[in-house]
Amino acid sequence: MKLENIQKNLYMIKKVKQYWSLVTFTTRSEIFTSSNYSLWFAPEKKENLKEIQLQKFNLKQIEEYLKKFTIQSIKMLIFEIYEWQTQMSNQGVLDINIFEKGWEQLFVQCLILTKFNGETLLNQKQIENILSFLKNNDFFTFKSNDALRSLMVKFSKLWSLEKYEKMMKQINLYGIIETPYMMEIIVQVLPKMKVKAFGIINSRVNF
Incomplete structure (x- = not known):
């Protein structure tokens, strides 16, 4: 305000x-x-007038939020390509129910038993399994090699739960991520801030 x-x-x-x-x-x-x-x-x-007060996240809730967000970030990248493919193929109105069915199958086959370790969310083998599923599954059938390559690059840049927690501790963000609203902002902005900072450092080194 x-x-x-x-x-x-x-x-x-x-x-x-x-x-x-x-x-x-x-x-x-x-x-x-x-x-x-x-x-x-x-x-x-x-x-x-109805007043609602959002309670602050505790550490367990922050961790649970990050777990869900990291999985959701995979889903959103796939949806972007699915939406683009639907528009390019002139299939008419996008059917979100078909996408959700495909996502459920992908989650069960490629993600539900996956162990996410390290700073990146997905390793190369996991990315290959997801891309193979997207190419061959009846709900998706992604055929564009350019789209699949784009997905591969974006998947490789996704942050893991551990990476988010590490960065939040390093720059002392836990004091401002106690509400769902602020948490939503931070998890979306933080990776972009890291990329921009890395670019600035490289520019200084080169010049």
């Missing part, structure tokens, strides 16, 4: 009612400098 909006009713000054019948405000508890902070978000009928 911007400082100029603190202690003002956002629902009223932003004319929310004109655009949406239902809206969700999110903010950090640190800005609640007044006991009547709920009035900052209340509609005309104050009884329609």
